Amino acid sequence: MYEIEISSKKDFKDVRGLNIFSEISELGIKGVEKVTYSQVYKIAGDINSLEAKTIAAELLSDKITEKTSVKTAEPSECCSLPNSFAGLQNQSLSLIEVFYKKGVTDTVAESVIKAVKDLGINKDIKASAGHRYYVYGKISQSALKNIAEKLLANTLIQEYKIF
Amino acid sequence: MKPETKCKTIEILNLSDKQLTDLSKKAVLSLSLEEMKTVKRYFKKLGRNPTDVELETVAQTWSEHCKHKTLTGIIEYTQEENGKKSKRTYKNLLKETIFKATVELNKKWCLSVFKDNAGVIDFDLKNGAAFKVETHNHPSALEPYGGSATGIGGVIRDILGVGLGAKPLANTDVFCFGDPDTKASKVPAGMHHPKRIAKGVVSGVRDYGNRMGIPTVNGAVCFDEGYMANPLVYCGTMGIIPKNMINKKVKPGDLVLVAGGRTGRDGIHGATFSSTQLDKESDVSAVQIGNPIVEKKVLDTMLKARDLGLYRAVTDCGAGGLSSAAGELGEKTGVKIELSKVPLKYEGLSPWEIWISEAQERMVFAVPKENKKKIVEIFKKEDVEAAFIGEFTDDKKLTLTYNGETVAYMDMEFLHDGVPKPTRLAVYKIKTEKKQKPVKLSSAKLLKSLKGVLSDLNVCSKEWIIRQYDHEVQGQTVVKPLQGNGIEVSGPGDAAVIWPYTVVKDTKKGIVLSNGIDPQYGKINTYKMAASAIEESLRNAVAVGADIDKISILDNFCWGNPNKPEILGSLVRAANACYDMSKAFGVPFISGKDSLHNEYCIGGKKYSIPPVLLVSAMGVIENAANTVTMPFKQGGNKVFVLGYTRNELGGGVFSKINAIKDGVVPDVYPEESKPLMQKLHAAINKGLIESCHDCCEGGLAAAVSEMAFSGQKGVKINIDAVKTKGNLTSSEILFSQSNGRFVIEVRDENSDKIKELFKGCAVSELGDITEEPRIIFESKKEGIKFSEKSETLLKCWKNTINW
Numbered sequence: 001m002y003e004i005e006i007s008s009k010k011d012f013k014d015v016r017g018l019n020i021f022s023e024i025s026e027l028g029i030k031g032v033e034k035v036t037y038s039q040v041y042k043i044a045g046d047i048n049s050l051e052a053k054t055i056a057a058e059l060l061s062d063k064i065t066e067k068t069s070v071k072t073a074e075p076s077e078c079c080s081l082p083n084s085f086a087g088l089q090n091q092s093l094s095l096i097e098v099f100y101k102k103g104v105t106d107t108v109a110e111s112v113i114k115a116v117k118d119l120g121i122n123k124d125i126k127a128s129a130g131h132r133y134y135v136y137g138k139i140s141q142s143a144l145k146n147i148a149e150k151l152l153a154n155t156l157i158q159e160y161k162i163f
Numbered sequence: 164m165k166p167e168t169k170c171k172t173i174e175i176l177n178l179s180d181k182q183l184t185d186l187s188k189k190a191v192l193s194l195s196l197e198e199m200k201t202v203k204r205y206f207k208k209l210g211r212n213p214t215d216v217e218l219e220t221v222a223q224t225w226s227e228h229c230k231h232k233t234l235t236g237i238i239e240y241t242q243e244e245n246g247k248k249s250k251r252t253y254k255n256l257l258k259e260t261i262f263k264a265t266v267e268l269n270k271k272w273c274l275s276v277f278k279d280n281a282g283v284i285d286f287d288l289k290n291g292a293a294f295k296v297e298t299h300n301h302p303s304a305l306e307p308y309g310g311s312a313t314g315i316g317g318v319i320r321d322i323l324g325v326g327l328g329a330k331p332l333a334n335t336d337v338f339c340f341g342d343p344d345t346k347a348s349k350v351p352a353g354m355h356h357p358k359r360i361a362k363g364v365v366s367g368v369r370d371y372g373n374r375m376g377i378p379t380v381n382g383a384v385c386f387d388e389g390y391m392a393n394p395l396v397y398c399g400t401m402g403i404i405p406k407n408m409i410n411k412k413v414k415p416g417d418l419v420l421v422a423g424g425r426t427g428r429d430g431i432h433g434a435t436f437s438s439t440q441l442d443k444e445s446d447v448s449a450v451q452i453g454n455p456i457v458e459k460k461v462l463d464t465m466l467k468a469r470d471l472g473l474y475r476a477v478t479d480c481g482a483g484g485l486s487s488a489a490g491e492l493g494e495k496t497g498v499k500i501e502l503s504k505v506p507l508k509y510e511g512l513s514p515w516e517i518w519i520s521e522a523q524e525r526m527v528f529a530v531p532k533e534n535k536k537k538i539v540e541i542f543k544k545e546d547v548e549a550a551f552i553g554e555f556t557d558d559k560k561l562t563l564t565y566n567g568e569t570v571a572y573m574d575m576e577f578l579h580d581g582v583p584k585p586t587r588l589a590v591y592k593i594k595t596e597k598k599q600k601p602v603k604l605s606s607a608k609l610l611k612s613l614k615g616v617l618s619d620l621n622v623c624s625k626e627w628i629i630r631q632y633d634h635e636v637q638g639q640t641v642v643k644p645l646q647g648n649g650i651e652v653s654g655p656g657d658a659a660v661i662w663p664y665t666v667v668k669d670t671k672k673g674i675v676l677s678n679g680i681d682p683q684y685g686k687i688n689t690y691k692m693a694a695s696a697i698e699e700s701l702r703n704a705v706a707v708g709a710d711i712d713k714i715s716i717l718d719n720f721c722w723g724n725p726n727k728p729e730i731l732g733s734l735v736r737a738a739n740a741c742y743d744m745s746k747a748f749g750v751p752f753i754s755g756k757d758s759l760h761n762e763y764c765i766g767g768k769k770y771s772i773p774p775v776l777l778v779s780a781m782g783v784i785e786n787a788a789n790t791v792t793m794p795f796k797q798g799g800n801k802v803f804v805l806g807y808t809r810n811e812l813g814g815g816v817f818s819k820i821n822a823i824k825d826g827v828v829p830d831v832y833p834e835e836s837k838p839l840m841q842k843l844h845a846a847i848n849k850g851l852i853e854s855c856h857d858c859c860e861g862g863l864a865a866a867v868s869e870m871a872f873s874g875q876k877g878v879k880i881n882i883d884a885v886k887t888k889g890n891l892t893s894s895e896i897l898f899s900q901s902n903g904r905f906v907i908e909v910r911d912e913n914s915d916k917i918k919e920l921f922k923g924c925a926v927s928e929l930g931d932i933t934e935e936p937r938i939i940f941e942s943k944k945e946g947i948k949f950s951e952k953s954e955t956l957l958k959c960w961k962n963t964i965n966w
Contacts (some may be wrong), residue, residue, distance in 0.1 A: 026358075027347055103428055105452040105508065105522075150347070150356065154306050157450055 002052040003073045004060055005132065007038040012065040020133060023151055033092075033137040040097070040132050041112060042073070045125030059115050092138050095163040098153045099130035170514045170570040171215045175203050192222035201583045216515040216563055216571040223483035223519050224490055225582045231257065233725045233734075233759055237586040240735050244593040253735070260738040261718055261752045264745035272783075273715065273751055275409050280478060281325040281402075282753025283409055284715050286783055290667055291406050292674055293329040294781040295321040296337075296399035296717050298758040303396040305450055307355065307363025312371040312453035313523050314398040319375060320479035322402040323462060323526060326409040328469045328477055329402030331462070332639065333661050334372050336382040336398055336632075337678055337777055338364060339721075341391030343620070343964075351765040354392045362966060364396055367453075369631045374455035375462070379632035380640050380659035381676045386620040387683070389773040392763040395721050397777050401676060403666045408469065411476035415496050415557035417529040419489060420474070422542055422549035423461040424454060424524035426485075426517055427508035457524040457547075464545045465526060473530065473538040480525040485552075486518050488527040493555050494579050499562040500553030502570070514565040529555060587725060591732030596687065596813055597825040602894040604821075606949040609864075609894060609940070613951070614959045615820040616861040616898065617868060621683075622816055623963035626653065639663055641673065642707050646792040647873035652957065654793055654873025657706040657857050658780075662787035673787025675714075675780070677703035682775040683814040684828045689733040693740035693776045694831040698902045700780040701748060701840065702857045706905055708790035708847045709782035711748065711840040717779040718755035723771020724762045730771055734759075737776055747833035750780075789848050793856035794874030798934030800853055801914050802878060804863060805839055806904035807832075807888045807925045808896055816861050817898035829902045836903035839924045843905060846920055851913045858904035864897040866906045867929075868938055872957035877933035882942035886925040893942040908932060 008014040016037040024032050041060055043052065049072065056068040100106045108129035116125060133152055135144065144162050153160040178186065183199040186192070194202070202221055206213050213221075227233065238253040253259050265276055272285035281295035299314025315334060322331045341357030350356050355363070361384075372379045377400070429451045468474060480488045485505065489498050502517045512520070530538055535551070542549040556562070561578060563571035574581075604612060616622055629644050642660035647653030658677035664670055679699030685692035697716065705711055718741060725731045745752055761772040784790070795802075812818045813826035846852050854874070858866040863885065871878045882893045891899065906929075909917050918926060936953035 103509070104450075105427060105429055105454070107452060107454040107456075110454070111456065150359070154308075154355075156305055157309070157452070 001042060001044040001073050002047070002049070003071050004041045004043065004052065004056045005038045005069045006056070006061045006066050007036065009065055009067050020151060024147055027146065027150055029139070029143050029147060031137045031139050032135055035136070036134045038132040040130045042128045042130070043125055046123050047121065047125060051121050055116055055119065055121070059112070059119055092136060094135045094139060094144055096133045096135060096144065096148050096152055096160055097130060097163070098158050098160045099128060101157055101159050104157045170565060170568070172212050173215055173218050174212055176207055176212055178203070190218070192218065193226060194222055195585065197583050197585060198225060201581060205577055205581065214570050215513070216518055217573055219515045219519050220486050220561070220571060220573070221578065223486045224578045226483065227759060228482045229487055230582055231757060232582065232585060233587065233731070234757055236584050238589050238731065238735060239586060240589040240732065242591050242593065256735065256738050260742040261745070261755060264742045265751040265753070267746065268749060268751045270751050272713065273753060274406065275326065276751070276753045279325045280321040281329070282715060282717065283325060283404060284753060284781070284783065286403060286674070287667060287670060287672055289406055291404050291409060292401065292781060292783060293322055293325045293404050294399065294401045294717060294779065295325070295754055296335065296397055296719050296777065296779045297321065297756050298719060298721060299396045299398060300393060300721065300758055300761060302450060303364055303394055304360065304392065307360045308367040309450055309452050311364040311367035311396050311398070313451040314396050315368050315371045316453045316455065316458055316523055317479070317481050318398045318400045319377065319458065320481065320526065322400045323465060324477055324479035326404050327411060327474070328408070328465055329404035330466055330666055331377050331400050331402040332637065332663055332666065333401045333659065333676060334377050334379045334399065335676055335678065335779060336368050336379055337680055338397070339385045339387065339390045339395035339682060339775065341394065342386055342388045345388070345391060351392060357391050358966070360394050364394065365628050365631060368398065371453055371455045373633045373636070375459050376636050378634045378636045378640050380634050380644060380661065381678060382644070383678055383680055384625050384628065385680060385682050387773055392765065393761050393772050395772070395775065397719055399779055401661070401674060401781060403663055413476045413492050413496055413529045413555050414531070415555050417475055417531055417555045418535060418551050419498060419500060419553040419555065420528040420530045420538065420549055420551050421485065421505060422465070422526050422528065422547055424457050424522055425506045425508040425548065426512070426520050426522045426525070428512060428516060429520060429522045431516055431520055451521055451523055453523050460545045460547045461524060461526055464542050464547050468538050468541050471537070473534040473541070474528040475531060476529040478527055480521070480527060482521060484518065484520045484522070485527065490561065490578060492527060492529055493561070494575055497556040497558040497560045497575055498553060499556050500564070502563055502565045504550055504552040506548055506550050514563070514570050518563065587731055588728040589731035589735050590728045591736050596827045598810060598827055599812055599818070599823050599825040601892050602812070602823060603892050604894045606947050609897065609947065610949040610951060612817060612821060612898065613864050613868065614956070616816050616865050617956055617960040618963045619816050619820065620963060622861045622865060624655070624961045625964065626961065627964045627966055637665065639665060641787050642790050642792060647794050648875050652873060652875055654869040656793060657703040658709070660707055660787055660790050671786045671788070673784045673790065675704045675707060675709040675782040675784060677780045679703065679778045680775060681814070682773050685774045687814050688828045689737040689774055690740045691828045691830055693737035694744050695829055695902055696776050696778040697741065697744040697748070698831045698836060699857070699859055700778040701750060702903070702905070704780045704782045705840045705843055706855045706857045707792070708844065709784055710844045711750070711837060713784070714750050714780050714782035715753040716750055718752055719777040719779070720757040720759070721761055721772065722757070722759050722774045725759045730774070733774055737774070744831060744833065748837055791847055791852050791855050793854055793870055795870045795876040795878065795908055795932050796853045796874060798876060798932050799911060800932045801909045801911055802867065802880065802929045802932060803907050803909060803917065804858070804885060804904055804927045804929055805843065805907060805921065805924060806835065807901065808863065808885050808891065808899055808904065809888045809901045810891050810895055811899050811901045812895060815898065815900045829900050831902050835924070839903065839921070842921050842924065846917065851909060851916055851920070852907050853910060854908040856906050858906060859900060862898040862900050863904070863906070864940065868956050869960070870906060870908070871936070871938050872953040872960070875936050875953060877935045877937040877939070877953060879930040879933060879939045880941065881930050882940055882947065883944045884927050884929050886927045893945045893947050897940065
């Protein structure tokens, strides 16, 4: 399985991150210094790393404003730390990841599956689309849970994990 | 383990009343005891227990959402006024009020009313204009983005599903939200913050509407804390349909084709769920997810198939899913369906789930056998999945099979006419509204009030929302939602005008869309609230140039729990207002919808929403070029107000911000308003009007200010010149929200013509427009004078909602 993460390049505005940052302060939660946002796609199936890179570069990202990271991940690892986070881990950085619950129609993922074929990669794949929010600052678990449930995920249809 | 996909038999024949009630609740059937007993009797006659598929089918078909049991049921109504009681029994409230007015008006230009997915009126010789507005409240409370997106997706499919399908041209959206500034700690557990709901709903409508390539051209947003846990989301769509395609006719032997999205477990029990109150434990599977790309493909391909005459009937899969769609089409004939042929998103769905799933973007067609190949080819070309799932019969039965095994076999007649008519009690006590003590504010306080009114949530600019919507796509929007001198300088347009020249070649005609909604009045007097909403929708349409004699309207009731007699009583009053106003203005209702049971539970206590009627108006005009906008155009021109100003501060914004007790809610005077509207239409067509704006929330002061700041002009208003009924102070004249009034701009040389044309109506000449952008209000009589820069007032109006 490949995990593709897309985020804004350094000199481009991370609108979603900035938005969430201001909404967190509106919630009355203190101590957050910065929020950055990444779109995440998990793609499973019979594709190789070159194809995964093509999908990331040609389909899922805007080469001018966004950077991509493509990693392999074992499906069994889905509940452990995402690769992109492993090196960053310290006390003043948390990550909240949001995906749809199983059985909920994931329209973005459906479009990805179709677009991959349109790209000329004629293979059967499975995809899911989610979001990662990197929250900077020393924040309690309960505050993170609050941010996740009040702002980032609708627990009726989505599930979130805090790392 | 493979999930259970078998059909089960449900024991009901030997159940006690209590057990029947428990079963209805446990299985989310939302059927009353009386209804459960009717079902029991029916199956007793058949000598067997129902299957789960059959029971679910009955629940869907008989749901409030599909059958409107309250409005069409028996209501014993008691009205009390000045201690005197009067009684009346309604056998069918809808037929005896709203529908009755339409029948009595008997307008020849009404082509299809109250029988199809949308109302259709005459557009030109060859085409009709279709309009439908629906609500999607409960799903939006749980999942604001998905709920509102599927709301707009659903109403677009209503337009696709009217007759043989209309082409959608424009969307409208009206929302009621809780106070966005509510403290996070005050939001009950398990519910979203009003601001989160508002943002989610707006982005849902934006993403679905914009991706469908349909402009969102008209709307309104109301805020009140009563909508905190139960927001109202109204979505509407207007379309054009050739007149020879308004009727559908299913013939036995026609094939049942389902096209579009696949079926999943989405939105199971949506229809029955909308008849229950919201609380923490609300059913999770009731959420639907929209996919506009699929619907756009369905739209494009089905219109192609329509023009080739490849099908005889179509309807959308809305609430109740296939069960409603196929059930409706086959109501008069009978239908037989093999559920295993329905394309699924994933395995493991039970037959009953397939049958009632509310998965989105699906349309059901009745296709003559000879067109089988052709129609599938058209869908295939655009990658739209289409599957034949059965055929229409002539046995008047609903037959469902799953892998060949019969899982349901019932009479269509029992399904569609078997629902027992409940008798509900309704009471209403008419209270006399008291005039407030005379309000006499100083000049400084009046200016402060004006600023307060303009920046109030219910008056302020909704630009932050409107600009997210594409209101230009298709290139036919000639009068737009925001009007003014530039992107940074705008005012609120009264109505939108669509010039459908890409669909109807060489036409000059236009379609005007507007709405009226007044939740604040409904808290005091639902009769006046409904009457005001109707008049407001007409006034908004007429303000841009619509012809009052060619306007049709839609009703959308959102009410609390109708099992409470007082709440149902207030609904009866509103329905009566609909009849009275429809007749008095000569404006027919062509379609409508109701969403009752808007009730929510916090900490064990139940609350009903402030009841509200949304009225959406659609008018056809001869020439889309003969329309006007609201910003002032030229210094030196004269300003008039048409219509009387009365002492009506009740439920108004001014009263709220100044905490004024009492006050009379604005009433409607059709005998004054209708002739005035006819004359205004004539004046606009003669080119005598430079700008026109309706006077509503915030009264005359707000209306004049909006016209001035959006045109970057100034104006000097003589308050003493305003014609009133009764004695009013300057404060009351400026902020009374009396209905039936328009502010117009007229060139000096046309002033006399206007006075002549409006003879017999109240016409007050208020003053002059100035190039210097300063807004001045003066009353020599009371020694009042205050003024402010136009730009400052524009900022007051613009800066409230900037999320």
